[in-house]
Amino acid sequence: MASPSAETRQLTRQDARTLFLASLGGALEFYDFIIFVFFAAAIGQLFFPADMPDWLRQLQTFALFAAGYLARPLGGIVMAHFGDLFGRKRVFTFSVFLMAVPTLIMGLLPTYASIGVAAPILLLVMRMLQGAAIGGEAPGAWVFVAEHVPARRVGIACGMLTGGLTGGILLGSLMATGINMAYSPAEVTAFAWRIPFITGGIFGLLAMYLRRWLHETPVFEQMRERAGTAREMPIKTVLRGQGVSVAISMLLTWMLTAAIVVVILMTPALFQKMHGLAPAVTLQANVAATFTLTVMAVVFGALLDRFGTLRVGLAGGVLLIAATYGLYYGTEAKPENLLALYALAGAAVGMITVVPYVMVHAFPVATRFTGVSFSYNLAYAIFGGITPLAVSLLMAANRHAAAHYVGAVVLVGMAALGWNAARNVRTAADLLPAEAQPAAR
Template sequence: MSATLDSADRRTLDRGDVKTLLLSALGGALEFYDFVIFVYFAKTIGHLFFPPGTAVWLATLQTFGIFAVAYLARPLGGIVMAHFGDRIGRKRMFTFSVFLMAVPTLLIGVLPTYATLGVFAPILLTLLRVVQGLAIGGEVPGAWVFVAEHVPQRRVGLAVASLSAGLTAGILMGSLLAAWLNASLSEADMLDHGWRIAFILGGAFGFIAVYLRRWLSETPVFARMRERKELAEELPALVVVRDHLPGVLLSMAVTWVLTAAIVVVILTTPTVMQTRFHVEPARAFTGGSIAAFTLCLGCIGGGLLVDWMGTARAMLLSSVGLTLSTYALYIDLQSGGVHLFPLYALAGVFAGVAGIVPAVLVASFPPAIRFSGISVSYNVAYAIAGAATPVLVGYLATTAGGLGPAHYVALVSLVGVGASIYMMVSGRGSLRR
């Protein structure tokens, strides 16, 4: 059997692998669009869901707070879905998470505003974001495990990176739609109905993703464990915390770097451009779209680096690049944003550390508790850093002449450098089938 497995790990990607990667990435893009579209309309939502007369900066900060609430719900959704993913199968949870995302997204699109419901409007909005957080908590770890266990071992870096590229393509979809709506509709139309279009489309996208995933098959790794009766008999999350603490801590550290790349550089910077540096909305969203596109390319590049030079060196290179490119972008914004588009594109490339991090996570846990291991460490780290970061960035943008967000990214990138050195010294980072 070992010879068979070794042979399978040496094979190249076949047609079935490519189909799995494409369908998984497309479904992930549609679901992640549903999760992040909220942040691109933060300014509009802040105006509509809080009392009239609220200062723009305060309404935006409160809206970022509602956006951040979803991160706090991620660990619960991730742990529950991972438990069943490790016990009854990866595919079932992979499909259920999409459905759980589509419903609240559609409901946000038809939700009455403060003018109609008063204080109940932001309360209902917050509850729907919580449900979205539960869904994404199971989706992202499950997706990485699903594709990693379908492909040859020597192509895991490319596989999880292609899935990450698919997820970030959802960000690009949201950014492009936001840019188009802001360019096509007046401010009055955006407040009246324009923002709703994005969420109603998101609900439809989610149900399309549910349909796409019915064509996927269970992972060979899980099928083999079920056949050999090697599934975890204890509570998988308990085994993770008790027996795999080094893997948990390493995974949490690199996840923090991922949050800095995605939440700061990609998701909140377009809003910071408008509120702190007074960049026109259309230009800010166009820059965000360019960065989201280069982020997709950066994720694929990061996965190729993992398969070529290993997770440790790839993580080191991307962490340093993320710091330098973010500083370049924010320093340029300080002086008027003359080189906004090329510098934001460069920052997007190095935010491609998001394509390297999942390879570290997948390699940190054995198959029987892999889904739970990633869910516990990734979602807890994202709940802490992801929930705090949007609000913190909103404040930091008012400090250090607007360079506060870049200082934060630099600090977190140092954690990525430390994690890289640890992997080099300890030898961690190699996938275990």
């Protein structure tokens, strides 16, 4: 007879260590991935010809940044394939290594003045390796912690991981602010831009070493002992028989990208243009928003464990829509309220924890890593890529188009939550080892 404690026990010290190490590694990986964008101006000057027009240099620099997103789906699918076949831990550890080494190398690369066209080519290769790594990190981290903790604590686990990932954005913003305060623009271009990359690479290697102490997930071990690993390619199984789960997961990821890309990443630049706000003012407000997002991602995770997906997701969606409109209309009316309104909007974005929570329940153990990774990375590549363009085009017709876009996409996400609840794909018990599951469902 199964012990009920397997499902209802509190988090142990081992669980806490697992969550801490996983969240730390996730934060460092996201820091490594996004630090590029904070120093794009210096990188553009150093890795392209000096006589290149500014608009073309900027375009090619951001094309290098975007290359990381294009590599995400392929890298995620490949790592998820091996994660479903050979175990979560190996791939989970390898993803940190695959991120840390290119980041360290980027900080040491010679510039265009030294090696010519080979400089941007090498930078492109490193950026694509980073993209492949991040494609496996977020899905792998969510699956890893969800399969480690008690079933009734999956929400807090996903929340801590999501907070760790967004915390990486906060670390990048703080590092960029610190470097630009400590060094002059000339010094940043001369050498200081390398410091964040070298630092990120070194700490990434440290995180990889610490992850060596993590254990394989009990759920994967039970599956391997009970029936062995999948006999066919996991992606084939996902595409053939789990299309509804993929569709729901992709729609929810669209909601996640709208919240992160528009509210967190695009809004500072939009407000500088719309309201003439100084970059320092919008950056300070953005740091506050990213901080409240990181905290509230954990809070929403705890609420998911207590109240369930549908109630928390719908309430969180309404809050996110209201906070986004409040940010855009409120800042327009009184720019001095930007900090408070942005912090509130960041807190509302914390509801995105519902996305990994639904995804890890949507796929069976044998294909869970692949299902989550395929859905998340494909949707992020598509919607993360078109969102800035779509919002920019819509803004030409309506100055509040960014808020309208977020509101519309969140409604789509809320509909997907209703669809998921109606079909009742999985319950939290699916994350338990076989002997801890109820005898009948």
